[in-house]
Amino acid sequence: MATRADGTGRRPLQSPFVLSDLKGIAVDERLSRAEALYRAGQVAAALEFCKDAPNWSLDPPSSARMLLLRGKALFDFGNAVESIATLKLAVEGS
Numbered sequence: 001m002a003t004r005a006d007g008t009g010r011r012p013l014q015s016p017f018v019l020s021d022l023k024g025i026a027v028d029e030r031l032s033r034a035e036a037l038y039r040a041g042q043v044a045a046a047l048e049f050c051k052d053a054p055n056w057s058l059d060p061p062s063s064a065r066m067l068l069l070r071g072k073a074l075f076d077f078g079n080a081v082e083s084i085a086t087l088k089l090a091v092e093g094s
Helices: 029-039 043-055 060-076 080-093
Strands: none
Touching: 029 043, 029 060, 043 060, 060 080
């Protein structure tokens, strides 16, 4: 078994992709901001920030990501019914 320099014996986590693979892919700044808020644990702020997302004219992949974010945030707030409906829209739009 490979060991790490820190002596724990655990291997570092492997990322499913390398960030350099994403070069050249434009990401809407508003989407990035909403995702950053969510990752920072500011779920209410992320939901508030993306409430106008349907008016943002996002490309289909970005729209699906926004719906996914909204669905996860709604679930975190305990609104499972609206979360599932939103996640279904995300799947249909991807």
